[in-house]
Amino acid sequence: MSMTLPGPAPELTVGRQGHYAGAVSRLVAFGADVGASWGLYTLGVALFNAAYKLFTGNSYTLSNHRLLAVAILAVWEFLYYSYQWAVGGRTIGMAVFGLQVVTVEGGPIGTKQAVLRTIGLALSVLFFWFAFWGIIFQRERRALDDFIAGTAVVYSWDARAARLRWMARAESAPKGTIAHRQEQEKRLEPEEGAAS
Amino acid sequence: MSPNPIGARMEQLAQALAERIVPMVIEAIDIDALIDRVDIDKVVSRVDVDKVISKVDVDKIIDRVDVEKIIDRLDINAIVEKIDIDALVEQTELGSIIARSTTGILTEVLDVIRAQGVGLDDFIFRWGNRLIGRRRRIAEWPEGPPLLVEPREARAS
Numbered sequence: 001m002s003m004t005l006p007g008p009a010p011e012l013t014v015g016r017q018g019h020y021a022g023a024v025s026r027l028v029a030f031g032a033d034v035g036a037s038w039g040l041y042t043l044g045v046a047l048f049n050a051a052y053k054l055f056t057g058n059s060y061t062l063s064n065h066r067l068l069a070v071a072i073l074a075v076w077e078f079l080y081y082s083y084q085w086a087v088g089g090r091t092i093g094m095a096v097f098g099l100q101v102v103t104v105e106g107g108p109i110g111t112k113q114a115v116l117r118t119i120g121l122a123l124s125v126l127f128f129w130f131a132f133w134g135i136i137f138q139r140e141r142r143a144l145d146d147f148i149a150g151t152a153v154v155y156s157w158d159a160r161a162a163r164l165r166w167m168a169r170a171e172s173a174p175k176g177t178i179a180h181r182q183e184q185e186k187r188l189e190p191e192e193g194a195a196s
Numbered sequence: 197m198s199p200n201p202i203g204a205r206m207e208q209l210a211q212a213l214a215e216r217i218v219p220m221v222i223e224a225i226d227i228d229a230l231i232d233r234v235d236i237d238k239v240v241s242r243v244d245v246d247k248v249i250s251k252v253d254v255d256k257i258i259d260r261v262d263v264e265k266i267i268d269r270l271d272i273n274a275i276v277e278k279i280d281i282d283a284l285v286e287q288t289e290l291g292s293i294i295a296r297s298t299t300g301i302l303t304e305v306l307d308v309i310r311a312q313g314v315g316l317d318d319f320i321f322r323w324g325n326r327l328i329g330r331r332r333r334i335a336e337w338p339e340g341p342p343l344l345v346e347p348r349e350a351r352a353s
Contacts, residue, residue: 017344018340018341018344019345020338020339020340021317022314022316022320022321024316024317024320025313025317097313098306102343103341106344136321136324137325137330139334139338140341152341154340157306157307
């Protein structure tokens with residue numbers, strides 16, 4: 001006998017693809033990114049210390065040189081965010097929580113926007129109370145970093161399981177989604193072909 | 197029997213002759229030599245196997261088969277002993293099956309977590325704007341960028 005667990009509703013999964021992402025998802029993804037970047041930084045520092053000791057015989061602790069450590073951390077964080085946004089429009093945390101940075105129109109972002117957004121994020125962190133309110137009260141849910149870079153954040157997760165359940169239950173995708181639009185276009189294709 | 201008496205006699209004679217001659221002829225025939233002369237391949241190639249099969253009632257044959265009797269005759273233990281389990285496991289790529297099922301479970305768990313996030317996003321967005329008296333206005337706001345989500349007006353039409 002097979003048992004199927006009740007899954008999340010399509011309105012909260014497939015039906016939300018391409019919609020502006022909200023505060024909780026973005027905050028949780030940001031938290032995951034802070035953890036991931038810090039983890040990788042700590043690992044890198046530990047590896048550097050081990051390699052330094054191996055080759056020179058002396059031990060070197062980066063935390064003893066605070067200014068240098070902060071500078072390296074700043075450069076690392078800058079690279080962490082800007083590189084990932086430039087490559088795929090998402091960081092590790094955003095990928096896990098199914099978010100993506102897109103242009104205001106909805107297209108893929110470029111390197112310049114990725115760099116601007118990283119600078120904007122640093123400013124947003126410095127002015128937390130002011131910068132992030134836009135995610136809740138602005139019509140396109142854009143924070144300060146989004147305004148600086150001309151970007152928006154959308155839900156982009158595929159929700160494979162949810163999609164399969166949706167397909168099993170309903171004939172078509174929810175109205176207003178990209179999947180629905182693609183379905184409509186597919187339906188029109190044979191008619192157009194027959195007309196020509 | 198024929199109504200003509202001569203005809204009846206002739207008939208009896210012919211039958212008696214046939215009864216004697218036929219066994220003698222059969223004995224004289226070398227069946228093996230005869231079969232050697234026949235081109236079996238040619239005969240077989242002429243046979244329409246599909247036609248023959250279509251005439252066979254397979255269901256009827258299966259109904260007649262006593263499967264339990266056949267199973268009783270089988271020495272399952274001997275068969276199992278012959279199976280090379282290691283080779284079988286290697287061929288079924290058990291590792292990839294486990295990996296696939298694990299990925300499926302992880303994806304489903306992730307879907308649930310993400311959906312919870314979306315639910316909370318909606319709650320905070322709705323109540324945050326309701327508190328500052330924007331309840332009606334947010335209903336007209338776009339749901340997503342124009343390239344990704346159709347505008348509400350277009351959907352309504």
